[in-house]
Structure formats: structure tokens, C-alpha cells
Amino acid sequence: MGLIYFPPQNNADIINIMELNKLIKNVFTEEQIGYLRDIAFNGETHLCQERGRNDVFIGPDIRQDIKDKVKSYFDEGYELYHVTYSEYSPDHGIPNLPEHRDPKYDHTSLTFDYQFEANVIWPMCAEGICHDMKDNDALIFDPQNMDHLRPPRDFKPGDYVRVFFFFLKKV
């Protein structure tokens, strides 16, 4: 068998290095955050009192540059199929997220958990590693195969944590 020559890789070719459970900083631009704010604050809300949060089910239709940005953190072949905006606040119950894994669907689903804005720190933990998320940070995790939670926290009136969940699956 002859030798196969691989030319040296240019750094520009190395893209899409998907890293699970590692904090991603500075995801969206100010303009994109403004667009997300419009969607979040003008959508129809669904109370999830059990978790102390209000949800807006956005679905798969979101601006292309937002999709492209999220997908840039994933391996080739992952597609965005759903987006939800959620606000955790004592206005909606007692915010809580005990340790769990998500139910298994017919496909593997990864979550791009994006902190939109919060006025308290409420770490997000997956597989025993906790991240103090700041605004415009995100975390990718495998919710069906990784235990995940937010530690119990005493929310005061006016405290909130606002997030977007981007759900992706391999197609």
C-alpha cells in the first residue's frame, strides 16, 4: 500500500469542534440579543409552575443568523429543531431544577443552553460540573445521557434567570 499524504491543515479549516459541558462565552452580538429580546417578550407564555418558570415555545423558526451561530458550535450534521425561551422567577412559582435526565426520544437531542439575562447567579450543572453562567454564555450538554440540575437557591422577589434552550439533533 502506498503512502497517503495529508497536507498540513490550515487553522482556518479547523471548525466545528463541538465541546460538551464547557462554557461558551460571548455567543450573540448586541443586535442579535435585541432581536431575541423581541421574541422573548412578545411571545405567548405558558406557565410551568412546577419549575417556577414561564415558557415561550418559539419552534424552529428563528432568524437564519441565529441558527447559523448556534450551529457553528456543533459538529457537522446537527440541525436546530426547536427553541424555547424560559424565565425562572418567583413570580411563576419556586424556581427549581432537581437532578434529572430528559426522557429518551427517538433521536439524540443536544441542548444549547443559553443564558439570555439574569440578575442572580444560578449555576448550571451537568455530570457533576457546575458553571456560573453569565449573560451571553452558553453550555452544550446531552440531556438524555448526562445528569443535569441547578442547585437549590432561595429566590427573592425580583430575582430572575432568563434563558433560551436551543434543541439540536443529528439529521
Ligand SMILES: [Fe+2]
Ligand atoms: Fe432537562
